[in-house]
Amino acid sequence: xxxxxxxxxxxxxxxxxxxxxxxxxxxxxxxxxxxxxxxxxxxxxxxxxxxxxxxxxxxxxxxxxxxxxxxxxxxxxxxxxxxxxxxxxxxxxxxxxxxxxxxxxxxxxxx
Numbered sequence: 001x002x003x004x005x006x007x008x009x010x011x012x013x014x015x016x017x018x019x020x021x022x023x024x025x026x027x028x029x030x031x032x033x034x035x036x037x038x039x040x041x042x043x044x045x046x047x048x049x050x051x052x053x054x055x056x057x058x059x060x061x062x063x064x065x066x067x068x069x070x071x072x073x074x075x076x077x078x079x080x081x082x083x084x085x086x087x088x089x090x091x092x093x094x095x096x097x098x099x100x101x102x103x104x105x106x107x108x109x110x111x
Contacts, residue, residue, distance in 0.1 A: 007049055008040065016045060017075035021082035021107055028055070028073035028087055035060060037071040037087060037103075055105050058089050065092035083107050 014029030024041040027049065031038055035058040042049045058068045071089040078085055085105045092098050 007047060008052065010038070011069040011071075013070045013072060015072050017073060019075070019078070019082040019085070019107070021078075021080070022109070026073065026085070028071060028085075030058065030068055030071040030089065032069075033067055035067055037068075037089065039105075055087065056103055058103075059091055059101060061092040062094045065094070 008027075009032065010027075010029035011032055014027060016025050016027045018024075019026045019041075022041055024043055025045055027040045027042075029038055030036060037055045037058055038052045039055045040049045040052050058071070061067060068089045068091055071087055074086045074088065075082075083106065085107060087103045087105055088100055089103075090098050090100050
């Protein structure tokens with residue numbers, strides 16, 4: 001444990017899954033205190049990980065409410081061989097109320 005290092009910074013909730021379309025692992029998370037949902041890829045689970053890329057900006061929470069912190073991919077629903085991924089997040093719509101949002105993300109092969 002004393003040799004452990006941070007690979008990248010995200011909120012506490014994120015996931016990593018294999019993507020057949022990219023033939024790489026994909027990490028999906030959102031930046032701390034932000035509405036930006038980010039992605040990174042790697043040939044192996046332990047890395048090396050790519051630079052982060054913004055997948056999309058989540059809808060803003062209601063005024064005075066916390067930013068999102070739970071963006072997650074759902075690889076079990078990938079379509080087109082993994083080219084289209086689905087990501088969910090929740091956002092506060094007011095005191096003690098929230099909604100879940102579903103976003104489709106179209107991946108492109110790196111140039």
